[in-house]
Amino acid sequence: MVRETTTEVHHHKETFLTRYIFSMDHKVIAIQYLITALAMGFIGLFLSWLMRIQLGWSGRQFPFLSRLFPGGVEEGIIKPEFYLAMVTMHGTIMIFFFITAALVGGFGNFLIPLQIGARDMAFPFLNMLSYWVFLASCIVLVVSFFVTGGPAAAGWTAYPPLSGVAEAIPGSGLGQTLWLLSLALFIASSLFGSLNYITTTLNLRTKGLSMGRLPLTVWALFITAILGLLSFPVLLAAAIMLLFDRHLGTSFFLPRLFIAGHQAGGEGGNPILWQHLFWFLGHPEVYIAILPAMGITSEVLATCCRKPIFGYKAMVLSLLAIAFLSFIVWGHHMFVSGMNPLLGTAFMTTTLLIAVPSAVKTFNWLATIWGGNIKFTAAALFAIGFVSVFTTGGLTGIFLGNPPVDIQLHDTYFVVAHFHFVMGTAAVFGIFAGIYHWFPKMFGRMMNEPLAKAHFWLTFIGVYLIFFPMHYLGISGVPRRFYDFANYDFIPPSVSGVNIFISIAALIVGAAQILFLVNFVWSLWKGPKAEKNPWKATTLEWQAESPPPHGNWGPQLPTVYRWAYDYSRPDATEDFVPQTVPVVGAPAGTDGGKH
Amino acid sequence: MSVITEKVRGRGPDSDIGRGDDGWGDSGEWRTLPLPTAQLGLWLFLGALAMFFAAFISAYLVRLPSPDWRSFTKPPVLWFNTAVLILSSIFLHASQIQIRKDNHKTFLIWLLLGTFFGLVFLGGQWIAWLTLQRQGVYLPTNPSSSFFYVLTGAHGVHLLGGLILLTLVCLRALRGKSLHFVASTLGLTTTYWHFLTVVWLALFGVLLIG
Numbered sequence: 177m178v179r180e181t182t183t184e185v186h187h188h189k190e191t192f193l194t195r196y197i198f199s200m201d202h203k204v205i206a207i208q209y210l211i212t213a214l215a216m217g218f219i220g221l222f223l224s225w226l227m228r229i230q231l232g233w234s235g236r237q238f239p240f241l242s243r244l245f246p247g248g249v250e251e252g253i254i255k256p257e258f259y260l261a262m263v264t265m266h267g268t269i270m271i272f273f274f275i276t277a278a279l280v281g282g283f284g285n286f287l288i289p290l291q292i293g294a295r296d297m298a299f300p301f302l303n304m305l306s307y308w309v310f311l312a313s314c315i316v317l318v319v320s321f322f323v324t325g326g327p328a329a330a331g332w333t334a335y336p337p338l339s340g341v342a343e344a345i346p347g348s349g350l351g352q353t354l355w356l357l358s359l360a361l362f363i364a365s366s367l368f369g370s371l372n373y374i375t376t377t378l379n380l381r382t383k384g385l386s387m388g389r390l391p392l393t394v395w396a397l398f399i400t401a402i403l404g405l406l407s408f409p410v411l412l413a414a415a416i417m418l419l420f421d422r423h424l425g426t427s428f429f430l431p432r433l434f435i436a437g438h439q440a441g442g443e444g445g446n447p448i449l450w451q452h453l454f455w456f457l458g459h460p461e462v463y464i465a466i467l468p469a470m471g472i473t474s475e476v477l478a479t480c481c482r483k484p485i486f487g488y489k490a491m492v493l494s495l496l497a498i499a500f501l502s503f504i505v506w507g508h509h510m511f512v513s514g515m516n517p518l519l520g521t522a523f524m525t526t527t528l529l530i531a532v533p534s535a536v537k538t539f540n541w542l543a544t545i546w547g548g549n550i551k552f553t554a555a556a557l558f559a560i561g562f563v564s565v566f567t568t569g570g571l572t573g574i575f576l577g578n579p580p581v582d583i584q585l586h587d588t589y590f591v592v593a594h595f596h597f598v599m600g601t602a603a604v605f606g607i608f609a610g611i612y613h614w615f616p617k618m619f620g621r622m623m624n625e626p627l628a629k630a631h632f633w634l635t636f637i638g639v640y641l642i643f644f645p646m647h648y649l650g651i652s653g654v655p656r657r658f659y660d661f662a663n664y665d666f667i668p669p670s671v672s673g674v675n676i677f678i679s680i681a682a683l684i685v686g687a688a689q690i691l692f693l694v695n696f697v698w699s700l701w702k703g704p705k706a707e708k709n710p711w712k713a714t715t716l717e718w719q720a721e722s723p724p725p726h727g728n729w730g731p732q733l734p735t736v737y738r739w740a741y742d743y744s745r746p747d748a749t750e751d752f753v754p755q756t757v758p759v760v761g762a763p764a765g766t767d768g769g770k771h
Numbered sequence: 772m773s774v775i776t777e778k779v780r781g782r783g784p785d786s787d788i789g790r791g792d793d794g795w796g797d798s799g800e801w802r803t804l805p806l807p808t809a810q811l812g813l814w815l816f817l818g819a820l821a822m823f824f825a826a827f828i829s830a831y832l833v834r835l836p837s838p839d840w841r842s843f844t845k846p847p848v849l850w851f852n853t854a855v856l857i858l859s860s861i862f863l864h865a866s867q868i869q870i871r872k873d874n875h876k877t878f879l880i881w882l883l884l885g886t887f888f889g890l891v892f893l894g895g896q897w898i899a900w901l902t903l904q905r906q907g908v909y910l911p912t913n914p915s916s917s918f919f920y921v922l923t924g925a926h927g928v929h930l931l932g933g934l935i936l937l938t939l940v941c942l943r944a945l946r947g948k949s950l951h952f953v954a955s956t957l958g959l960t961t962t963y964w965h966f967l968t969v970v971w972l973a974l975f976g977v978l979l980i981g
Contacts (some may be wrong), residue, residue, distance in 0.1 A: 242820045298808045298812065299808075299812060302812075306830070343875050367816075367819055370815070370819075371812050371815050371816060371819075372812075373807055374811075374815055375811050375812045378804050378811060379804055379806075379808050379811060380808075405815060405818060405819050405822075406818065406819065407822070409820065409822040410822055410823070410825075410826040412823060412826075413824075413827050413830070413925075414826065414830070416921070416923065417827075417830065418923070420910075420917065420921060424911060425911030426914070426917035426921075427911060427914055427917070428834065428914065428917060428918075442841055444837055444838065444839030444914070445834075446834055446837065448831065449830055449833050449834060452833070453826060453829075453830060456826070
């Protein structure tokens with residue numbers, strides 16, 4: 177397709193409303209996504225505090241909680257059904273509305289057009305729609321805290337029959353319906369986003385920017401968008417069927433059930449069918465959450481170590497391999513569902529295969545750090561932290577991918593430890609690395625580095641104190657989702673000590689996030705002005721103003737002459753060469769002397 | 772429309788191991804897809820939609836062998852509907868060919884026919900639902916009927932979207948709006964329409980075995 181490198185910059189009149197609220201500018205939409213996601217993240221964090229209060233000090237009265245949640249807390253003690261609702265909402269909010277929204281909606285929108293030298297997304301209106309539908313889904317979910325029966329309580333996986341029969345638990349009523357509606361809206365918003373990210377990456381790259389020269393962030397976001405495009409519609413179909421089961425008397429998932437002597441639910445439905453459909457999305461979803469964080473880590477590590485990313489091609493191929501494999505491993509969530517052992521073995525094989533591309537990535541990151549002239553910025557620390565927590569969590573994944581081990585550890589705190597490391601904290605570290613790295617470009621101001629580093633160390637040490645002991649809880653057979661652990665013969669009494677320890681660590685780490693919040697808000701107005709390229713990075717966004725104007729570039733789109741990682745070239749005077757710098761003796765359009 | 776392939780070499784004579792800019796890492800070949808942006812977006816959307824219907828079909832096939840499944844006679848009008856939908860696809864295709872030849876009149880006839888047949892298909896589906904109701908086969912009667920209503924409903928809703936787009940195209944063409952605009956919208960809508968025809972054939976096929 178013929179495109180001009182010089183295009184007219186449109187200067188249509190912008191009012192406050194079209195500029196900041198109903199904006200079609202990808203940067204504004206990115207910031208809207210990011211801030212909404214952070215707000216949701218703090219709600220999710222707060223819910224985890226309440227859960228830890230219950231698990232650490234079960235039975236103790238906290239009168240202020242009764243005032244906060246009159247429906248869910250009685251005489252200062254959290255009710256069991258409210259605890260389940262918090263487990264559900266914490267998972268749902270963190271996975272979809274914080275991690276996915278911040279990484280894909282936030283960084284996807286911000287970085288893709290800027291790093292490929294485009295003026296905006298391919299479909300700006302659809303992009304705006306994506307954010308507003310996402311906001312609607314957030315509102316529906318948050319409103320469900322205030323309906324009769326409280327929010328959904330069937331877990332973020334919403335397994336029927338608990339999620340299918342309104343009278344099962346209080347949260348199975350209106351709360352569950354709103355949960356399904358909210359997810360349906362989220363899926364629509366994600367679809368609009370994916371269409372944009374893929375089309376933009378394929379069709380709007382600037383002159384000279386071949387796919388093989390893309391920064392790894394764009395590769396990761398591009399592949400993530402493909403995953404979302406193909407997996408979310410499956411959950412939408414399942415959610416529609418579950419809504420029909422709940423409200424229109426069908427029996428897709430609901431077997432014949434008796435609650436307190438009378439028949440409830442359906443007739444001969446298949447709850448396992450929901451599990452298959454859910455995890456067909458659910459497993460790609462955890463990669464949707466982690467792949468962009470991998471891209472950000474690669475980008476930040478190369479910049480801060482002043483070295484080319486090690487094994488660029490292997491990095492791209494391993495992203496593709498992980499994405500492909502993520503579609504054929506969903507059964508490893510269902511080893512105890514009565515699955516045919518032969519099928520279980522097949523899912524085990526594909527699952528363990530994922531360790532290969534994951535290890536390729538890990539070793540490439542280490543090789544990138546190795547011998548680098550490392551600048552320990554806060555972003556670099558979080559990127560290195562990402563590699564650490566991802567590896568820790570990834571290794572326990574190898575245990576859990578084996579049915580014989582999983583059958584023992586299934587639904588214990590070992591699993592909680594596993595996914596909080598490999599997906600939860602790893603993705604969050606990716607978000608923090610990204611924010612500390614690109615904040616100057618987003619807002620034109622620098623964040624406070626010492627405060628950011630304090631935030632890193634408290635969070636990094638803290639998450640190990642929280643989640644590492646959970647492995648031991650899991651091995652001793654402590655089940656997840658339980659409201660309290662007293663009065664069970666199979667749970668050793670020593671567990672309560674560990675739980676108090678974890679709860680204290682969780683409260684401290686939660687409080688440490690206030691450092692980030694203060695830094696973020698303070699820097700928005702008071703941070704020192706950022707120059708164009710404060711980290712001396714090579715990619716295109718650092719050639720634009722900080723923050724970039726509407727349309728990103730001046731009258732001329734940038735032209736790319738080299739790949740994204742020309743750091744510390746022996747033949748260059750500085751230790752980085754931006755992608756826009758022509759190769760000496762090899763003007764655009766000619767061979768650079770090789771071959 | 773042509774694809775720009777520009778060689779822009781960007782490496783010096785040195786080479787570090789792990790630099791990764793050998794081969795396609797830095798081939799400098801710059802290529803966008805030979806597909807206009809709107810069409811690419813549509814094809815991606817169809818990919819998502821295919822997954823949506825694939826999920827329904829696989830759920831149907833998993834639920835099918837369960838002991839509580841009771842088959843019912845499918846309304847014969849479905850055969851008629853299927854023929855009508857295929858014809859509407861063919862008419863729209865013909866209309867597209869005519870628009871490329873700049874035959875305003877024939878283009879409009881085919882377009883109106885295709886749109887009308889689309890409407891007839893939806894009406895026919897409605898009649899199929901009414902027939903079932905008269906037989907006492909409702910949405911919650913049995914998983915077989917639940918799937919029948921949900922699958923035909925999901926398809927019908929998407930077809931209705933296509934029909935609305937086609938109606939807009941018809942109105943614009945009748946009002947003599949710029950043929951270029953009509954052609955591009957019609958092109959996208961027809962692709963979507965063909966896709967839904969293929970989806971219907973798949974759905975009809977699996978519904979017949981239940």
